[in-house]
Amino acid sequence: MKMTIKEIAKLAGVSQATVSKIINNYDDVGLKTKKRVWEIMDEHGYRPSYAAQSLAKKVTKVIGVIYAGKINANFNHPFFVEVVSSFKKTMGIEGYDLLFFSNEKFNKADENYLARCQHYNVDGCIIIGGDEVEPSIYDLDNSDVPCLGVDIKLSGEKSAYIMTDNLQISSLAVEHFYLLGHRDIAFISGKKDSLISRERLEGFLDVMKKYGLKVHSDWVVYGDFFEESGYKLMKELLEKDPVPKAVFAASDLMAMGAMKAIKESPYDIADFSIIGCDDIMASRHVDPPLTTVKQDKEKIGKMAAFILNDMIQKKIDKTHIMIEPELIVRESSGPDRVN
Known part of the structure; x- marks a missing residue:
């Protein structure tokens, strides 16, 4: 039997309006409450229908994840694994899913990330920097797609970046x-x-x-x-x-x-x-x-998620953040x- 918003709200100890706000990514709900409600929805297999929301708001609740450059092609450096894990967790609480783009094909053919992002109509992208970055990355950087770079300096009007000093x-x-x-x-x-x-x-x-x-x-x-x-x-x-x-x-x-x-x-x-x-x-x-x-890999991932979400919501413009090492x-x- 399919759960309803009313039942989810009762299990979480919140109002139906609060559950609706969380599903629709409103800002006036605390992070702990969002996390609790999403965990209850996951536990009971409740999946909100984003189709109507996407048509009305022109959003998909999908974030593209791009490992740019050859060094990151295998997704296997522990630093980036921990950063993306933190990013995924925070974006999940905000109601987004992640779509990982393989760059193996891009290294062999004249395709580009911007076309792929437009094809899947992603709301934004996180770009993980590496060596020998594909020129196509900078086409995406200079597009209308909100982009957040980690260990890569982006300069587009819809882009931001974060890295350790x-x-x-x-x-x-x-x-x-x-x-x-x-x-x-x-x-x-x-x-x-x-x-x-x-x-x-x-x-x-x-x-x-x-x-x-x-x-x-x-x-x-x-x-x-x-x-x-x-x-x-x-x-x-x-x-x-x-x-x-x-x-x-x-x-x-x-x-x-x-x-x-x-x-x-x-x-x-x-x-x-x-x-x-x-x-x-x-x-x-x-x-x-x-x-x-x-x-601070957890902080980098979490801050990247918040900044990208705020850019998607048009609350902030391009920025760059330096994290202090220890x-x-x-x-x-x-x-x-x-x-």
């Missing part, structure tokens, strides 16, 4: 090394043409200069944010003379790869200070637990490890 990420890492007594620091970066890599490298070079520290050009190496590249690059650094004992990696996965390489070498891991970036779940479980610069100190960086 990458300059501050590097500043926190180098400052921590400096306070531990390190004066020679290596940097394992992402790809050279990545926006995130460029900004973190810029931050690294700026703060090294600020503290009067020498930058060893052959200690600045480039990977791809994944563990295997961190492992490979650390093995190369271990062949240098002298060997860098303080290493900042631009992702936790690369830092973990670096730690693995050190453990397989004749060196003692206790003689090195390693700092990563992201604070993914695995970073606290490696041996030794990894010091890292945390990106240094999480664990055993991999000291405190007694100095050159």
Whole structure:
């Protein structure tokens, strides 16, 4: 037997008007109430009919999710998995469904995201930035489709973006090394043409200069944010003379790869200070637990959802938000490890 709004309201302890407002995405209902009502509707298999609403309001309650660039084609980096999970949860409470666009076909044919968004009549898009971003992304950015970028700087009139302050990420890492007594620091970066890599490298070079520290050009190496590249690059650094004992990696996965390489070498891991970036779940479980610069993935995803929803509702115009990072100190960086 199909549930009614009246029955949903009774189970949730709210009025029918409140349930109707939640279904229609009104703003004057608290987030906790929205969440409770949606959970009850899910539990009892109640599905509001959005057909009439869509015709009247010209909305579909569908958000496109695009992983731009080659690095994100497999949806498998833990940072983005956690961001999108938080985004999905918040958008679900607001009554939206997500439609994931595969970019595999776009890399092989001259198709474009804007045409796909128009075909499915999405209300807006979240675009997750990666390396070698397809030109079609910027056609979408400059269209009338509201777009929210994560780790990609969008500039369209209907676009916004959010990311962690990458300059501050590097500043926190180098400052921590400096306070531990390190004066020679290596940097394992992402790809050279990545926006995130460029900004973190810029931050690294700026703060090294600020503290009067020498930058060893052959200690600045480039990977791809994944563990295997961190492992490979650390093995190369271990062949240098002298060997860098303080290493900042631009992702936790690369830092973990670096730690693995050190453990397989004749060196003692206790003689090195390693700092990563992201604070993914695995970073606290490696041996030794990894010091890292945390990106608040839940906050990024939740804020991305709220900003995109407000843009769809025409409550805000284009904007950009920088999230402050946080240094999480664990055993991999000291405190007694100095050159």
